[in-house]
Amino acid sequence: MDRNRHFLRQWLPWIDDTQTPDDTRRHLKERLQASIGGDEIHLTIVIDGAIVGRAGLQQIHPTNRTANIGYWLGEEFTGRGIMSETVRELIEIGRHYYSLQKLTIRCGTENVKSRAVPERLGFQHEGTLRRNENLYGRWIDHEVYSLLLEPNNSTESH
Ligand SMILES: CC(C)(COP(=O)(O)OP(=O)(O)OC[C@H]1O[C@@H](n2cnc3c(N)ncnc32)[C@H](O)[C@@H]1OP(=O)(O)O)[C@@H](O)C(=O)NCCC(=O)NCCS
Numbered sequence: 001m002d003r004n005r006h007f008l009r010q011w012l013p014w015i016d017d018t019q020t021p022d023d024t025r026r027h028l029k030e031r032l033q034a035s036i037g038g039d040e041i042h043l044t045i046v047i048d049g050a051i052v053g054r055a056g057l058q059q060i061h062p063t064n065r066t067a068n069i070g071y072w073l074g075e076e077f078t079g080r081g082i083m084s085e086t087v088r089e090l091i092e093i094g095r096h097y098y099s100l101q102k103l104t105i106r107c108g109t110e111n112v113k114s115r116a117v118p119e120r121l122g123f124q125h126e127g128t129l130r131r132n133e134n135l136y137g138r139w140i141d142h143e144v145y146s147l148l149l150e151p152n153n154s155t156e157s158h
Contacts, residue, residue: 007075011111013135031056038062041093045073045086052077055086057094057103065101067094071117078113084120091121095149102148108133109141118145 001008001018009015018024034040042056053073060067069090071083087105094100105123107114119125123145132142 004074008072009136011108011114011135012072013133016136041098043086043090045082047077047082052082053086055083055090057090057098057100060098060100065099067098067100067103069103069105071114084117087117087121091147091149100149102146105145106132106142107145108135109143115143115145118147121147123147 001015001024005015014027018027031040031042035042039060040056040058041060042054044051045053045055053071055069055071057067058070069087071087073083091103094103103123104126105114105118106129107118109128124147126144126146129142129144131139133140
């Protein structure tokens with residue numbers, strides 16, 4: 001994350017909150033606790049022993065059986081399909097282990113590379129959430145993509 005601070009800061013609101021190893025430890029502990037509580041699950045993506053990024057299901061809702069997918073990669077690991085493959089895995093985890101019936105991905109409208117991930121995986125564009133996030137003092141719109149899941153092993157319906 002430290003190596004990619006400038007790259008990640010373009011789209012991730014929490015980068016400035018993780019400046020030191022202790023900040024990162026706290027962040028990981030919070031994510032772990034939320035995972036134990038069943039609200040989230042996070043994958044650390046490792047290639048040849050190096051951490052290249054993270055991705056996860058957030059806001060897992062047990063009644064609605066919905067969740068939101070979030071992700072990031074180190075810049076040097078982009079352009080290889082790593083995140084699309086990881087999100088494919090997350091879809092299966094959501095379907096099999098959490099019985100989710102709908103997944104969403106929200107991307108900054110101008111975050112073309114992030115939008116390409118759900119578009120590549122057959123998510124449907126639901127619409128635009130206008131002025132939805134304060135990103136370091138700049139208001140940004142979000143594009144919402146969703147995928148409807150049939151329970152275990154069936155094919156997706158878009
Ligand atoms: C969003 C982000 C993860 C996308 O990374 P990415 O590398 O473009 O996505 P993927 O790993 O799926 O790779 C897709 C790219 O690899 C290429 N690729 C190569 N082999 C591939 C394969 N087998 N399958 C799919 N794509 C492949 C694709 O053509 C595409 O490249 P292109 O954009 O030049 O056409 C990355 O830009 C990032 O971390 N950004 C900063 C943080 C961020 O914005 N997070 C999301 C907030 S909503």
